[in-house]
Amino acid sequence: MNILASYNWIKEYLKTDLSAEEFAKLTTSAGNSVETISDLSKKFNRMVVGLITKVESHPDADKLRIVKTDIGKKKVDIVCGGENLEEGMLVVVGLPGAKVLWHGEGDLVELEKTKIRGVESHGMICAASEIGFDKLEQSEKDIWDITKITESKPGTPISEALGLDDFIFDIEVTTNRPDCKSIIGQAREGGAVTSGKFNFSKQVSKSENTNVHTKKGIKEFVVDVKEKELCPKYSAVLIGGIKVGPSPWWLQKKLLLAGFKPINNLVDITNYVLHEYGQPMHTFDADKLNGDKVVVRKAKKSEKFVALDGSEHKLDSSVLVIADSKRPIAIAGVMGGESTGTTDITTSVLIECATFDPVSVRRTSRALNLYSDSQLLFEKGLSTEATEPALMRAISLILEIAGGKIISDIITHKTSDYKSLxxxxxxxxxxxxxxxxxxxxxxxxxxxxxxxxxxxxxxxxxxxxxxxxxxxxxxxxxxxxxxxxxxNFPAKLPSSGLNFLKEDPGLVWERKIKDLLAGSGLTEVYSFAFVSKDQLDNYGISEQNVVKIKNPLTIDQEYMRPSLVPSMLTAISKNNKRFPVGGLFEVAPVYKNRKNDRPKEPLQLVLGVYGGDGKGSFLKAKGILERLFGQVGIHNYEYKRDTDPQIWHAGRSVSIHVDGRFVGEMGQVSRFVERAFGLDVSAVIIRLEIAEMLDLFTNIKFYKAIAQFPSVKRDIAFVIDERIEYGAVIEKIMSDARLLESVDVFDIYRGKGVDEDKKSLALHLSFSSSERTLNAKEVDDELELLRTMLQKEFNAIMRS
Amino acid sequence: MKKELEKLKNEFEGVIKKVSDKDSLEKLKNEFLGRKGKVKSLMKNVASLADEERKVIGKIANEIKDAIEVSYGLKEKELEVQEYATIVDREWMDVTQPGTFAEQGHLHPVTKTIYEIEDIFSKIGFTRIPVPEVDWDHYAFETLNMPKDHPARDDWETFFIDAPEGKKGKLVVIPHVSNVQVRAMEDYELPFRALYIGRSYRRQSDTSHSPMFHQFEILMIDEGVNFTHLRGVIEHFVHSYFGPDRSIRLRPHHFRFTEPSFEVDISCGLCSGTGELDNIQCKMCKEGWLELAGAGMTHPNVLKAGGVDTKKYTALAFAFGIERTMMMRAGMNVDDIRTLYKNDLRFVRQF
Missing domain, CATH: 3.30.56.10 (Phenylalanyl-tRNA Synthetase; Chain B, domain 1)
Known part of the structure; x- marks a missing residue:
């Protein structure tokens, strides 16, 4: 929370000669962060008091006037549209060079001498909002009449005439220091970091510690605190014979600079003391109360309440209220009620100055969605000792400004006597x-x-x-x-002996895998860990056993994802119009419920290759996977066609196994899934359970001695049935051959010259021995053996 | 014979002068120096001469052959120089046309930032450890000196899991990575320097808050760890990540799990810490300073909760949001922080 603190006001309590900048620097270093300093003399630069000597009509505009204005050394003509212009009125004149807000809106604009509808205008007669006082109540078409608030001569700078020669600090106050959200608090802190003297002594009433007190000639009034824990202190006093009206300018000005809207002298005084002392107060119109008693109690179920801001609330027993003999008249520490609020015709008031339990105030305010300056302070926790000086200050200001006199004792209820920590x-x-x-x-x-x-x-x-x-x-x-x-402290790097923690394999491999996949041309995405029930349904996951959030922000963020696939499919469907072909990946934990323990969070990898035809994407994805496997030291992997046909395309999907262990799935998603996620393209997904694979990853590379004897190369090509898998053919060749070093496919051909349902495979075979150079005959014999095998096992028709 | 040789030489010299392209030179080479060329056949004739004569004529023949070869070589060189002088026209290309790329992948900017920060801290002995994202409020709040009534533990601030309470309280979707503090004290032997970065979650969604974001934190526990070390560690990070010209300001602040606590500001890179750009207030910072992080000396209550002997050990902690820090340096003006997690490829592919 922040406070707008006037340096002049602070100086009422702190003797200091420091410049505003020096003060700000020191108090910031002590924890009162001055975020901005506003120099009012700059803000009101080139603005002076003007005396209107004559108002003439404008020859070419009905709504404009030519105003002869005395600005001290000379009289000038100013074209102005204000409706309340009168001869003899004192006004704020912005001279050329002054910076104003046009109609109180937008950015500051620098005034220039100008012609308005053919008539020269030597400045601007300003409305309050045009010089930054937008909170001052004023008719829209009026200029600001300052006749009653200054006696300065025409030409006097405005900052001098209106007492605005000041600096305003915007200071951040931390939540543990509500005492600093006050002028006194800022002055006290300032006194501690500067050499200035802090001079504040709290006023104390003479009738302290009286719970119920009656005297002749004084109105009897009772305060009954039912909830002593939630309201450790409650003070109240009646003041009668008050005259409500606008506050004097000095008070209005201080409130305006503090960010408050001046309303009337009663409200203004409570805001003034709130800002100066940091203690909230409330004034009830005493004539509107039922009975001579206020009760601090919990609300009854379904009790109704209309707050000062007009909002209506249905209460329950969690809400602490102030009530008269019939109904709640305030939500304790949050806001008063409309029905007992003070108005222009109020003549007697009950002033409340209390301390409420911070947690109760916070929870009530959130539950009712009702916020105020009081609540903001109460929920940070205020001292029971803070009420009295504030109440005394308010009473003396009311008597001074609004007249009237005290007609009851100051009644104070305390749950316990105060003891300092x-x-x-x-x-x-x-x-x-x-x-x-x-x-x-x-x-x-x-x-x-x-x-x-x-x-x-x-x-x-x-x-x-x-x-x-x-x-x-x-x-x-x-x-x-x-x-x-x-x-003022030095900076040193800690140098004591290092005891390195063991690196976490999940984090190490996550980083490597991400680098490798980006190196394969994939783009990394980050989805929220939350998914919706729809996303789960669409991917065939029942929400039954999924980690569920009790208080989700929105209904589509209700579950913690048990799989990264739904988010990936959503990401693809978001992008596939703009980027019809692509490859994405995400590495993140998924969340799995466990009995009697917190959810497990195994790391998962999902990779999505989409666009083009499914077959092409499948091979691309598979290529990326196998390259990844090679780079993380996985060689012994195999694929099985045993995936769920509701989720996966039945002909183009497999489960992935390493050393006989299931580690994930790969395939084109089924048309049902495609449709559910609104995909415009086919998508191939690979899901790897990284957490289950950490023991399989290795950086160790095995070195095979470079062959000493030259290898002999032969090519071979043959036609087989489409349905015979390449993998099976190669596996058989490798297991049957004795001198074969490697097999590489260089062409898989379908089409002209090859029957339908058939494919032609062309392979480079490389033969070698670690003991000697092979001769041609040995190689040819070996080749013949393989040919025979291919014909016999796979009905291959040899092409070469 | 000698005359014939002279004649051959003169003939060659005469012809080669006129040669102006590689093809003609090649032809000439074959005609004279080739296997069936004129020089070769004359040499053959020389071989058939009588010994005495052969000696004399042979010498001359060799001289002539050498001379022919030399002038051939000179011509060859001359032609090559001529040819190279015109390569700019013959083999001109439009060097401004776009290059061809191998398919380029992209790491998410958050990933890149995390790894960069990890590397900066690993240099001074901090090891990254994992962060459980769904944890007991015992670790997320209770042991961090945040009592039951603390506002962060309210339903409208933090996400809770719809599950029965366990021995260690409710299940929380972590609002900060600080749940690792007491976990680390339980899991690792002292002293240690730990670094943890992970997803964190808060019930807030607007242009400057994403319900999921990333937090960084370090925790160092050792004998004699004091505030000057914390300052040193912070300086190491700021100067490594933002540059050695940045200044640091520590402002007292309030966090439940550190005492004393402060916020770390760094001087603004845009206005060089002056707070003004061309006489207008800098829009990036506050009076020349940018809020970077929170830090402090770990509160003894937290250390005690983790079973640490507070008479022997003290600890320091330093934490910040990855997204904000990343954007502060890169001048990456993302109007809505949630853009980072919308997976719009127009965004991610810029990195």
Whole structure:
């Protein structure tokens, strides 16, 4: 979360002469990250107070006026379309060179002297939104009338006239430091990292610790906290005789610069204190409450509530509410109700200043989808000690600005008495964890600047605004180190003895395989680990035993994929129009349910070659697979035609086995699958269970001595039935031959000259012996033996 | 005989002068120096002369033969030089036409980034270990000092598996790879330097959040590990991955499993850390700095949860999102981070 903090406002509590940039740098290094610094004097540069001396009509435009404006040294003509222009009015004049937002929108535009419909205009009379105050309530066609908010003379720079000579920091506040989402918090932190003095002392009421308190002449009012755990502290007070109206400019201005929309003095004051103290508050219109009692309780089932923002909610017992004697009037810590909200005619209010359980606020806010500045702070955890100074501040501001007087006691309910957190402190552990040598005195100084108190016996008392943050002694290290400045520490590479962990074979081979496949021309894809029920169905997987997500983001991300194939087919169908031919792969874990254990996550490889005819893709995919096998040291593999014909094309698919072990499948997907995934092309998929193969992979290459004696080459060609598998022929040749070194196919021919249902195989045969040079006769005899075998075993018709 | 030889020489010299192309030269070579050429047949005649004469004439004949060969050689060279001078016209090609490629594969940019980071850390002794993606909340939260009420453990932040609770709590689809921290303490002997990168999942899907993303983290546990080492490790990474000219800023931050914790910023590469480009605020960074990572000294509660003796050992951790880091360096302006996982080949094939 971020806070927009005015440097002037911070300086109300911090004495410092640092420039805004210097302050930002120091406070950032201590953890209050200043993300941007906005220099208002630059923002309002070339803008001055103008006094309208005469308003004349424009000769060529009905809706425009020529406004004679006194800008100090001279009077100029400005063409303006504002509907509320009046003589004697003070306005903001943007002179040429000023940067404004046209109609409060878009990027900043630099003004130039210009002619509007033939009349020279020497600047612009601005609406509030045109100079960045879009949150200031104003009629759309009006310019900003500043007559009532400044007494400056014409020509005075706007930043001076309106008290805008300031810098605004946009500061990121970490979730453990809600206290820093306040001006006081930022001033306190600033005081710890600069030499400036932080001066804030909390106001305390005289009637502390009174749960129910009545006195004559004072209205009796009861606070009944039923849920003491969820509401450890609740304070309330009635103020009557209030006059609701717009806030004075100084207050509006501070709210505008802090990012709030000024509404009326009551709302503005609670927002002001929220921003200054970091403690949310709520004001109820006291005349709209039923009875003289508020109850902090859980909502009843089906109780209805309309929030201030108009949203309607049906509550249940998980919601903590503030109720009057009849109905809920606020969701505790989140938002007040519409029916008891303050309006322009409110005259008496009940002010609530409380502490609520952070978890309850968070869960309620999420469940009701209801968010507010209060909820944002409450859910980070606020101290029960923070309510009182804030309430005192609010009361005094209300009395000062809205008038009225206190008509009840300040009623406070506390679940328990406050006790500060205390932890031991050990300077040695700070030095050894941080790798420096710092004196205890310097450490204590840092802690004390941050509001901690360190006793002589090394006990550290935690200030109340850090109640939900500091959990143990180790937390003091950070406090000391961040004030010291992380950039003041040296950087060293750890040099102690290395104890290397064993490499994980899955990770090692995953990397090699990815490199090899990309080297084979395939493109790697990354799909989500989630799949839909449809994707599973389409690939014939029942969702029954699939790892299911309880709270998926969308219905198509309901399951953790048990196979990479459905995602691959989806990826192909997404691309096959634009890229009609392609090869993709993915290596990732799949998820398999196990009994009494977390799911198993074996690594899988899926490869998809698509486009062209299925046969061609099959051979291409197979080529890539066999090359991969060769490179990872797998040689003893075989294929079996035993795949599921619903999933796989019955004639063009196999299961893959290595050393007799099933490791995956390869084939064209069946037409059912093609249709289900909406493929425009045929797709050949290879799925390998990498996790099952890790023991098969090896980098070791076997070396066979280079033959000493020349080999003798012969070619052979023959025609056999189409259905006789090449693999079977080669296997038989290799097993029968005695002097054969290698067989390479150089042509498989079908077509003219070869009968239908037949194919012609042409092979290079290479014969050799490790003992001697073979003579021609030996080779011819061997060849003859193979020919005879081919004729006999495969009915081959020899062509050569 | 001698005259005949002289005549032959003169004849050759006369003809060769006029030769201007390789073919004619070749013809001339055959005519004079070939197996049935004029020189050869004259030499034969020389062989048939009487001894005395043969000695004299033979010498002359050889001289003439050499001379012919020399002038042939010169001519051959001259023609080659002439020919080479015209090669630019005869064998001209359009060198700007597209080259022919072997089919090119593409690794996903996330893969490339992961491997690059892995290599940077392996140089300083960190070994990559695997990350279970579906894990017990004992490892994902509980032991990381994130109590039951922690917002990250709410249903709207983290994915949970629809399965009964086990001894170690609910099954979580990991929202960060930090579940490996306590697992590593249980699985490996101390001291160690571990690196883990894996898919992580959060219930958030918009242009800057993908429900699946990748996280990197290192964990080093040893005696005497302190903050200056963490700074050293971070510097090693930033200078290796982004370049030695980048500066580093550490800002105190808050994470449950480290204490102290901070965010690591690096100076912006676009505006060189000035925060301004041509007098306009740099759109890439915040006041000259880019948020890179989270880091800190491992919280003693986490070490204790992993059975580590916190009197003896301390530890450091450093983590960031792969996607963001990758895009920060490459100047890869992907408007929607989810593009990385849409498998649009128009995207992946650019890498």
């Amino acid at each position: 205390v932890f031991d402190f050990d300077e040695d552990s700070v030095n050894s964890l941080m790798g420096i040598d710092m004196s205890k005195k310097a450490m204590v100084t840092s802690l004390e600047k941050l509001g901690f108190m360190v006793s002589k016996s090394n006990k550290v008392t935690v200030p109340y605004w850090r109640d939900n943050d500091i959990e143990s002694s180790v937390d003091f290290v950070e406090e000391i180190a961040r004030i010291y400045g992380y950039d």
